[in-house]
Every structure is written in C-alpha cells, then in structure tokens.
Amino acid sequence: MSAHTPESTPAAEPKRVAVLAPGGVGGLLAGALARDGRAVTVVATEPTAAHIAQHGLRVDSAVLGDFRVDVPAVPAATEPADVVVVAPKATALEGALERVPPHLAEGALVLPLLNGFEHMGPLRSRYPGAHVLGAAIRVESTRTEPGRIAQTSPFADLDIAYSGAPPERVEGLAAALRSAGLRVRLSDDEHAVLWRKFQFLLATALVCTHNRSDIGTARTERRDDLVGVADEVAAVSAVGGPVLDTGRVVAMFEAAPARTKPSMLRDLEAGRPMEVDALGGALLRAAERVGVAVPVVERLVADLRRLDPAG
Ligand SMILES: NC(=O)C1=CN([C@@H]2O[C@H](COP(=O)(O)OP(=O)(O)OC[C@H]3O[C@@H](n4cnc5c(N)ncnc54)[C@H](OP(=O)(O)O)[C@@H]3O)[C@@H](O)[C@H]2O)C=CC1
Ligand SMILES: CC(C)(CO)C(=O)C(=O)O
The missing domain is CATH 1.10.1040.10 (N-(1-d-carboxylethyl)-l-norvaline Dehydrogenase; domain 2)
Incomplete structure (x- = not known):
C-alpha cells in the first residue's frame, strides 16, 4: 500500500473514482483502489449498494492478499468522478449505465473492463464528453456474494490504451492502479x-x-x-x-x-x-x-x- 495524501498526488492522478458494478472485476478494482487510499465510490444495484455501504467490500485475492475495506456505495452516482470504471457483464450494461448520468462523467476517463469490443460504441455515445479508453483485464475473479470478491488467478493484469485521452491522465490512472497492486501496461493501439x-x-x-x-x-x-x-x-x-x-x-x-x-x-x-x-x-x-x-x-x-x- 502506498501512503496516499492529496499533497503527494501528482496532478494527473485520479482524485475521485466511481466503480460501476462491483462484481468480480469491478469489486476487485474498487477494493484495491480504496485500500490504497483513493476516494472510491461504488455504484451498484440497490441491494448490493446497501450491503456494501453497511459491511464494506471483502476481497480475498491471490495477488493482493485478503482484506476488507469501507467504501461509499450508492445505487446512482450523484457526484462527478474523474475516473469511471465500468464493469458489469455485457448483458447488464445498458441498465447499469443508467446509474451514471453523462454530466457526471464529463471530462472523465471511462475505463471499461468488459471482455469483447462491442461495448465501445455505446459507451462513446452515452459519454460524448468523456474519454473512453480501450482496456482489457486478465484476471480470474468472482463475486461470491454481494460485496465479496474471490480473486484466484496468480495474475491481475490490465492493458490500457491511451485512446486519444490526455496522456498524463492515462499515466496517472496507471500509476494509481499500480500503486494499488495491479500490473498495468499502456498502449498506443486500442484495437490491439x-x-x-x-x-x-x-x-x-x-x-x-x-x-x-x-x-x-x-x-x-x-x-x-x-x-x-x-x-x-x-x-x-x-x-x-x-x-x-x-x-x-x-x-x-x-x-x-x-x-x-x-x-x-x-x-x-x-x-x-x-x-x-x-x-x-x-x-x-x-x-x-x-x-x-x-x-x-x-x-x-x-x-x-x-x-x-x-x-
Ligand atoms: N470475472 C473475471 O474473472 C473476468 C471478467 N471479465 C469481464 O468483466 C466483465 C464483468 O464480469 P464479472 O466481474 O465477472 O461480472 P460479475 O457477474 O461478477 O459482476 C457483474 C456486476 O454487475 C452488477 N450489475 C448487474 N446489473 C447491474 C445494474 N443494472 N446496475 C449496476 N450493477 C449491475 C452485478 O450486481 P449484483 O452484484 O448486485 O448482482 C455484479 O456485481 C465481463 O464483461 C467479463 O467478461 C474480464 C476478465 C476477467
Ligand atoms: C479467461 C480469463 C479468466 C482470463 O483473464 C478471463 O478473462 C475471463 O474469463 O473473462
């Protein structure tokens, strides 16, 4: 874990992170970033938001260790974020996006971690004022119950493309994720x-x-x-x-x-x-x-x- 204070945060590092859909992947990222001192808010279905707001997130991870962390959790975003992690299954994407209105993602980096590629178009249509990054995560992680994540692979690696976003902000995001214990590679080639x-x-x-x-x-x-x-x-x-x-x-x-x-x-x-x-x-x-x-x-x-x- 890094000592993370506002004074020591380079300007490009994210200050407020929203994680939409705290399942196997989203819950792992939310937990890792929150444990590292980032201001993370989880946006979840009503019962899951209520559960996490009361009990926090519990992560048992082969890569990050086992920990519990308190995280604010809401059924709909009410504050702007400068990074929005999007991690529902593709089958639930459309409904889940209703919980993060476009004006709260204005200027944000949007980091989708879904497998596949067809989500990129709908995300760019919904968030025209945001920078939607091409990204992929290699990990095996399961939401075993609401707010409880079991991450079992010996790796948790992200590939993130610059996708035309301000490079210092993408690098700030990568630094935050690395500080939280994840491996990150940056690329100029979103399609790759x-x-x-x-x-x-x-x-x-x-x-x-x-x-x-x-x-x-x-x-x-x-x-x-x-x-x-x-x-x-x-x-x-x-x-x-x-x-x-x-x-x-x-x-x-x-x-x-x-x-x-x-x-x-x-x-x-x-x-x-x-x-x-x-x-x-x-x-x-x-x-x-x-x-x-x-x-x-x-x-x-x-x-x-x-x-x-x-x-
Ligand atoms: N799991 C893995 O190891 C990996 C997954 N991926 C990809 O990541 C993406 C996410 O997968 P994974 O994390 O496994 O998915 P999970 O099924 O573990 O989690 C999905 C989450 O989405 C939430 N959700 C569903 N509907 C809504 C909604 N309307 N509003 C808000 N939240 C909602 C669920 O909430 P609730 O808990 O309340 O039901 C759940 O927490 C997929 O595209 C998958 O292919 C990529 C690499 C590895
Ligand atoms: C195959 C695996 C576990 C590797 O990351 C994966 O990405 C997934 O199941 O979504």
Whole structure:
C-alpha cells in the first residue's frame, strides 16, 4: 500500500473514482483502489449498494492478499468522478449505465473492463464528453456474494490504451492502479489491446464452456477447437485490424494455470446469463462484415446459445 495524501498526488492522478458494478472485476478494482487510499465510490444495484455501504467490500485475492475495506456505495452516482470504471457483464450494461448520468462523467476517463469490443460504441455515445479508453483485464475473479470478491488467478493484469485521452491522465490512472497492486501496461493501439485479449478470451470462453471444463482439460481434449477459434479471430482481425499471432495464444493456453475457468463457464455453472452474444455473436457479426468464414465459432456459438438464459 502506498501512503496516499492529496499533497503527494501528482496532478494527473485520479482524485475521485466511481466503480460501476462491483462484481468480480469491478469489486476487485474498487477494493484495491480504496485500500490504497483513493476516494472510491461504488455504484451498484440497490441491494448490493446497501450491503456494501453497511459491511464494506471483502476481497480475498491471490495477488493482493485478503482484506476488507469501507467504501461509499450508492445505487446512482450523484457526484462527478474523474475516473469511471465500468464493469458489469455485457448483458447488464445498458441498465447499469443508467446509474451514471453523462454530466457526471464529463471530462472523465471511462475505463471499461468488459471482455469483447462491442461495448465501445455505446459507451462513446452515452459519454460524448468523456474519454473512453480501450482496456482489457486478465484476471480470474468472482463475486461470491454481494460485496465479496474471490480473486484466484496468480495474475491481475490490465492493458490500457491511451485512446486519444490526455496522456498524463492515462499515466496517472496507471500509476494509481499500480500503486494499488495491479500490473498495468499502456498502449498506443486500442484495437490491439481489445483484440489481443479477445483472441485468447473467446477461444477459452467458448471451448471451456462448451466442454464444461477448466482450461487444463480443454487444452487436452479440445485443442483443435481452441486453436480453431484463435485462428478465426485472427483471420477476421487481419481484414483491416491488428495482425494477431495464434502462436502467442497457444503459448498462453499452455501457460495458463490448469484450473483457470473463464467467467462464461462460471456463469453457466451458476445459471446466470452468459456473454455468448456479446463475445461469440460479436465475432460472427464482425466476420460477416468482412466476409470471412468462421465455422468453428459458428458451431460453438450455436450450441451455447441454446444454453444461455440471455438468449
Ligand atoms: N470475472 C473475471 O474473472 C473476468 C471478467 N471479465 C469481464 O468483466 C466483465 C464483468 O464480469 P464479472 O466481474 O465477472 O461480472 P460479475 O457477474 O461478477 O459482476 C457483474 C456486476 O454487475 C452488477 N450489475 C448487474 N446489473 C447491474 C445494474 N443494472 N446496475 C449496476 N450493477 C449491475 C452485478 O450486481 P449484483 O452484484 O448486485 O448482482 C455484479 O456485481 C465481463 O464483461 C467479463 O467478461 C474480464 C476478465 C476477467
Ligand atoms: C479467461 C480469463 C479468466 C482470463 O483473464 C478471463 O478473462 C475471463 O474469463 O473473462
């Protein structure tokens, strides 16, 4: 933890952070930043806001250690923030954004941590006066009950793009996140940030969920599908987007802790809506736009749509 006082804060570091949707990812960031002395407000559903306001956030983290921290929590933002972390599932994004009105995010850095890429357009439409950053987080983190987060991966790494925002503010945000214990890499290439994570994520999410297994089992039993999805994402991306390296993703499959389970599989196991459309559907739509065949993704998405309460 760093000693964080207003006097020692460089001008570009965030002063007021709002975290929308304190689930596995949002709750981890809110807890980490609040523990480090940042002024964090959590914006959550009514019952979760009431619970966190009364009991604080409890984080049990392989990377950050176990701690509890008091954080103000509200069902709707009432104060401006200079950073707004956006972390609901894609299936809940539209409703969740109602809780942060655009005038309170005017001039803010908006840091979306959803997987995929289709959220970027709606966020930029809702917050035209904000700087919406391309970002991705590599972590395994679960909201086990309201206000309680179990972060189990040996990594919690963010990639954040400058996305045209004032560089000193993006660097200030990165410094705040690093000070809170997270690893952060900055990039000039928003598309590369989103699509590199997406290539690994889509393969892991679709195949592990389809196989109902962790990555250790999937990489033995369903290696062809893992590589097939990663190749298809690369083929779609190659048409006007970043060049992706399937070899890098295969190395990531090999290196991932065997027990890693993607959040999509954890949603299936818990009977929650899955992000099949936001992730797999997004790739199918992108593939159709650029005229690339993606038969492996098509097959897995068709099967998973039948199981997805989100439809
Ligand atoms: N979990 C992980 O390990 C990783 C997840 N991701 C991505 O991060 C994103 C978030 O996933 P994750 O953290 O797992 O999701 P969770 O399901 O853990 O958390 C989602 C949160 O959204 C809240 N929420 C739902 N509806 C609303 C609403 N209308 N208003 C306010 N809050 C709402 C839920 O509230 P409540 O608690 O009250 O139900 C919950 O706290 C996804 O896009 C996922 O793909 C990326 C990398 C890793
Ligand atoms: C695959 C994993 C756990 C890696 O970060 C992930 O990002 C997710 O499930 O959303």
